[in-house]
Ligand SMILES: Nc1ncnc2c1ncn2[C@@H]1O[C@H](COP(=O)(O)OP(=O)(O)OP(=O)(O)O)[C@@H](O)[C@H]1O
């Protein structure tokens with residue numbers, strides 16, 4: 307059973323007398339464990355697609371099913387719960403809380419999940435260690451480098467064990483060395499069996515993924531599977 | 546809840562200047578309300594105390610001159626009250642207590658060594674002190690019925706006289722050479738105000754007074770029985786004395802029965818009005834303070850739209866966001882309130898220590914004023930935080946996230 311199923315998803319913006327289809331009849335199936343990149347020119351609708359997938363935005367029309375839930379029928383609070391425990395979102399600009407420490411930032415999703423303080427601390431510390439920041443836990447974002455900030459953001463995205471990790475240009479604001487570290491981290495996460503969807507302009511990151519989707523003018527124009535050796539794609543072939 | 550509070554404290558601290566401004570606005574409002582109300586209360590109390598007789602239900606009766614002939618007796622007869630009438634009057638069902646008042650301005654009052662003291666004599670009954678609401682210092686004994694019956698040579702004196710003569714309870718003083726034992730001293734009125742000549746009086750039992758002098762009573766004071774109105778009481782007194790002294794009960798000139806009820810009503814309304822006015826001015830200031838908080842909260846929501854987006858993106862519900870901002874506003878207002886109340890108490894203390902003009906009385910912060918200020922603040926705080934908080938909670942994650950950081 308697919309983890310993500312989009313059918314005829316459209317996102318339509320009306321600004322003045324101009325009408326923009328940021329997503330135009332997008333249908334897509336993503337299975338658990340996939341490592342997928344979304345490519346496309348600027349303004350093609352990549353972020354819009356990610357926001358719909360991440361339940362940060364509602365499509366104008368179409369059907370979106372995420373892990374059994376028909377997302378379009380969910381209430382605000384149910385959507386919040388989905389964002390909290392099924393989705394880990396990683397942004398280009400990190401989006402950390404400036405006044406909170408790395409540890410507190412990573413703990414935040416657990417606060418909204420109602421996890422007690424002891425477990426929160428332990429889990430957040432474990433994930434910061436996982437991304438190699440065990441000695442930066444009490445640093446505030448302005449005391450961290452871009453790469454470190456993005457690793458904090460990744461730890462925060464992972465802290466609730468999400469079923470799907472969405473990253474919108476995660477290396478876009480980083481130098482190539484930090485970018486490479488983040489890429490390596492993503493590959494590791496993929497090998498751990500996590501589902502990752504990455505929007506990127508970065509060819510080296512796209513090459514690491516197992517499937518590339520190309521978008522143009524809100525439409526999926528290409529959907530290419532790179533590594534047919536993996537079990538997921540073999541099963542997919544059989545569909 | 547605890548991590549929530551912790552986060553909020555962190556938040557408020559991260560935006561120190563803004564928080565400080567909001568808190569200052571609230572402190573300013575609370576201090577305005579409480580200090581103005583305290584001044585009003587002090588003013589009310591000092592005036593109410595000065596007019597305590599006016600404001601009690603005690604009725605005065607002063608003998609005057611008849612203006613009409615009655616049953617063969619001519620007009621223009623001078624009326625005077627006598628002791629047996631008071632005893633009769635006391636038995637009337639409409640009357641709870643009676644006290645006569647004799648007064649002697651020119652008696653010689655000296656201490657035991659013969660030094661002249663500036664006192665003057667009043668002959669009174671045992672109810673007098675209660676009726677006049679005179680407070681006695683610790684260790685004092687009131688003039689009793691027993692003292693009246695025994696024509697005791699005891700006295701209760703005004704605190705000012707006691708101070709000037711260096712007299713205390715148990716000492717003696719002489720009235721026209723006759724020694725009296727001091728059994729009581731009146732309590733000094735708060736604020737150190739001297740209220741007329743009362744503070745120099747030498748109160749002695751009425752029976753002892755009549756032994757010494759043959760003066761006529763200046764007035765009688767009467768307290769009505771429970772449920773008897775001033776109107777009924779005055780009617781009763783007039784018909785009682787008319788039959789005793791044989792004058793026309795419709796003769797309004799024979800006796801003066803002052804009716805202060807209208808004046809009292811006017812006066813209390815005026816005083817309460819002044820207090821209300823002061824309180825309202827303070828409340829307005831408080832409302833401006835609340836507007837300040839609302840403004841700062843709106844600013845906070847606008848400035849932190851992106852943060853709200855992040856919180857929503859990682860799983861905060863709109864309710865979480867609403868509660869967070871309500872708590873933030875509530876916290877600012879609570880801190881401001883606590884500081885405001887404390888500052889008000891300190892200010893009032895300082896004012897009282899520095900000494901204010903007598904007519905202002907002694908400002909006091911009443912519990913009522915604090916409760917009123919608190920309830921107004923709670924309502925304003927909720928209003929001030931609710932609308933910004935609701936705006937924050939209704940944000941769509943993607944819109945909030947695209948706001949400028
Ligand atoms: N809030 C909005 N109102 C109107 N139009 C919008 C809005 N958000 C996005 N769009 C339009 O939708 C289209 C797709 O935008 P989107 O951000 O998804 O592009 P993108 O592929 O992520 O581009 P980039 O690579 O530059 O990030 C664009 O033409 C954009 O102008």
Ligand SMILES: [Mg+2]
Nearest residue numbers: 352353354474
């Ligand atoms: Mg984009």
